[in-house]
Amino acid sequence: MNDIAYYQNIFLKHLAANKIEGEPATLYDPANYILQLGGKRMRPVLLLMAYHAFDDQIEHALDAALAIEVFHNFTLAHDDIMDAAPLRRGQATLHEKYNMPVAILAGDVLLIKSYQLLLKNPGKADPLKLLTIFNKAAIEICEGQQMDMDFESADDVAEEAYLKMIAYKTAVLLGAVMEIGALMGGASAHDAGLMYQFALNVGLAFQVRDDFLDTFGDPEKVGKKPGGDIIQNKKTLLMIRCLAHATPDERAEILSTEGSQAEKIDRVIRLYLKYEVDSATQLVQEHYYNQAMQSLDQADVSTARKDVLKQFAKWLLERTH
Amino acid sequence: MNDIAYYQNIFLKHLAANKIEGEPATLYDPANYILQLGGKRMRPVLLLMAYHAFDDQIEHALDAALAIEVFHNFTLAHDDIMDAAPLRRGQATLHEKYNMPVAILAGDVLLIKSYQLLLKNPGKADPLKLLTIFNKAAIEICEGQQMDMDFESADDVAEEAYLKMIAYKTAVLLGAVMEIGALMGGASAHDAGLMYQFALNVGLAFQVRDDFLDTFGDPEKVGKKPGGDIIQNKKTLLMIRCLAHATPDERAEILSTEGSQAEKIDRVIRLYLKYEVDSATQLVQEHYYNQAMQSLDQADVSTARKDVLKQFAKWLLERTH
Numbered sequence: 239m240n241d242i243a244y245y246q247n248i249f250l251k252h253l254a255a256n257k258i259e260g261e262p263a264t265l266y267d268p269a270n271y272i273l274q275l276g277g278k279r280m281r282p283v284l285l286l287m288a289y290h291a292f293d294d295q296i297e298h299a300l301d302a303a304l305a306i307e308v309f310h311n312f313t314l315a316h317d318d319i320m321d322a323a324p325l326r327r328g329q330a331t332l333h334e335k336y337n338m339p340v341a342i343l344a345g346d347v348l349l350i351k352s353y354q355l356l357l358k359n360p361g362k363a364d365p366l367k368l369l370t371i372f373n374k375a376a377i378e379i380c381e382g383q384q385m386d387m388d389f390e391s392a393d394d395v396a397e398e399a400y401l402k403m404i405a406y407k408t409a410v411l412l413g414a415v416m417e418i419g420a421l422m423g424g425a426s427a428h429d430a431g432l433m434y435q436f437a438l439n440v441g442l443a444f445q446v447r448d449d450f451l452d453t454f455g456d457p458e459k460v461g462k463k464p465g466g467d468i469i470q471n472k473k474t475l476l477m478i479r480c481l482a483h484a485t486p487d488e489r490a491e492i493l494s495t496e497g498s499q500a501e502k503i504d505r506v507i508r509l510y511l512k513y514e515v516d517s518a519t520q521l522v523q524e525h526y527y528n529q530a531m532q533s534l535d536q537a538d539v540s541t542a543r544k545d546v547l548k549q550f551a552k553w554l555l556e557r558t559h
Numbered sequence: 560m561n562d563i564a565y566y567q568n569i570f571l572k573h574l575a576a577n578k579i580e581g582e583p584a585t586l587y588d589p590a591n592y593i594l595q596l597g598g599k600r601m602r603p604v605l606l607l608m609a610y611h612a613f614d615d616q617i618e619h620a621l622d623a624a625l626a627i628e629v630f631h632n633f634t635l636a637h638d639d640i641m642d643a644a645p646l647r648r649g650q651a652t653l654h655e656k657y658n659m660p661v662a663i664l665a666g667d668v669l670l671i672k673s674y675q676l677l678l679k680n681p682g683k684a685d686p687l688k689l690l691t692i693f694n695k696a697a698i699e700i701c702e703g704q705q706m707d708m709d710f711e712s713a714d715d716v717a718e719e720a721y722l723k724m725i726a727y728k729t730a731v732l733l734g735a736v737m738e739i740g741a742l743m744g745g746a747s748a749h750d751a752g753l754m755y756q757f758a759l760n761v762g763l764a765f766q767v768r769d770d771f772l773d774t775f776g777d778p779e780k781v782g783k784k785p786g787g788d789i790i791q792n793k794k795t796l797l798m799i800r801c802l803a804h805a806t807p808d809e810r811a812e813i814l815s816t817e818g819s820q821a822e823k824i825d826r827v828i829r830l831y832l833k834y835e836v837d838s839a840t841q842l843v844q845e846h847y848y849n850q851a852m853q854s855l856d857q858a859d860v861s862t863a864r865k866d867v868l869k870q871f872a873k874w875l876l877e878r879t880h
Contacts, residue, residue: 265705320660339641339708342663347701349670354694366686373675380668384586387660
């Protein structure tokens with residue numbers, strides 16, 4: 239999509255020209271390594287789009303966009319340690335390429351640098367207001383990560399708790415990013431709040447879809463075998479809803495590790511279809527998507543700039559992975 | 560010492576009344592656990608003293624003092640993981656009591672909370688100025704920790720690099736804390752800078768003394784057997800200076816692991832005394848102490864409040880450990 243590529247390119251140029259500088263290299267090389275591993279750069283793109291909805295001079299938003307990408311990479315560095323993940327985007331994670339102490343410390347320095355960068359050029363916004371929004375999201379992200387870790391060993395997870403977890407772990411940062419971008423561009427508090435709601439709900443729809451695709455996605459498009467979440471007994475929305483309907487026997491069937499992995503996946507999918515949690519989950523996704531569109535419609539933003547944001551939401555949700 | 564106990568008590572009351580609140584408890588219990596492990600509370604005490612040098616209403620400085628203690632505990636949580644330390648103040652470290660992922664995440668949330676707390680009540684200071692000082696020190700602390708880790712495997716460490724490492728790892732935060740406290744109390748930028756210099760140099764003197772005591776301290780008073788640094792070939796100021804004087808044969812003798820630990824310690828101490836690095840190191844400590852006093856003398860602060868700060872410096876440097 240042209241418009242998204244436009245923002246991505248502007249950001250990538252800024253990123254390439256603004257390496258995190260400092261000494262010793264044993265600290266800053268790892269910090270820059272993770273930053274250049276790639277990715278969709280979704281968060282800085284969202285910040286630039288939100289800024290652009292209210293002001294044309296998007297170069298003023300580049301440092302804040304970088305701040306958010308640097309912050310996001312702090313979370314990746316630390317999450318990869320916590321998850322003992324060997325690979326990120328097909329390359330060695332920070333603790334694998336260097337070591338665990340360096341990965342912790344590089345993550346720490348990225349977090350602190352993100353504060354420095356956020357304050358560098360606050361545009362038309364009150365920098366303290368930006369910090370308040372940023373801090374709130376940053377704390378919620380930590381809480382979401384902890385909830386996610388707690389859920390791994392939990393027998394039952396309430397749907398409400400699951401939705402809070404995915405909101406905190408993924409969606410609140412998207413919301414904060416757009417609120418920050420909008421305020422920097424001169425948006426009213428009301429419009430910035432609508433931007434927050436737009437991105438929050440797009441993020442929730444994205445996460446619900448991501449879980450859905452893990453089980454029901456086209457393996458060719460998703461790029462991995464379906465059913466990974468089922469094998470891990472992961473408490474996704476599909477699983478939580480299915481467990482809520484299941485009889486005690488079915489519940490035992492779902493959680494049982496008997497037979498092959500393929501048999502387990504078949505068994506659970508049969509129950510998902512029996513209780514129609516596949517279509518129910520798609521309704522949840524649509525609900526969030528519609529909420530996002532409603533917020534966007536209410537914002538005092540030109541139709542052209544709204545269309546770019548709508549295209550972004552579509553693009554994100556049509557991605558198979 | 561009465562005056563220090565006075566500030567400690569005020570701070571401890573505030574700390575007890577202001578637990579870090581939030582959910583899930585699996586994240587916040589660990590965060591509060593490390594905060595209540597005790598310690599001298601040197602950093603918040605310094606902040607309160609610096610504030611008090613310029614303004615009487617020290618209750619206005621309590622949130623910032625808490626911010627600094629929370630920040631300090633973030634560094635402790637992560638340093639303990641990096642050092643694989645099982646104990647802190649005689650109790651289990653965070654990763655030992657819980658687990659490594661929780662210790663990383665609790666550290667992260669403490670770091671973010673410290674920003675929130677610092678902005679809660681900036682007193683008479685420009686909050687953005689406080690953030691600038693805080694960010695600079697926070698980044699230097701990460702750099703100092705990385706340098707310290709790098710030095711462990713380095714054959715040679717230049718004296719200049721060693722002094723930079725101890726400044727970054729310990730002293731700059733003391734400086735930043737006093738500069739922040741002073742500005743909050745209404746100090747001029749000049750006086751706040753003098754407070755920074757005072758605490759920075761006290762911190763340097765403290766660190767040089769700490770290394771000295773590891774080899775030459777009275778074991779009864781220090782509370783541990785002398786020579787730990789020698790056994791680990793740690794590049795302290797004593798060791799760096801001794802290696803600079805040593806002949807190639809003596810150098811081999813210093814780094815050799817032959818014989819018992821006691822023999823190695825004796826061997827190295829003999830060379831320390833031969834090259835008089837013990838007294839030279841004490842001169843370095845005195846130099847920093849005198850620098851601290853000079854900065855304090857120049858500050859526009861009442862004699863009574865200066866005396867409290869002088870007592871603090873003495874108390875810190877007369878501690879055996």
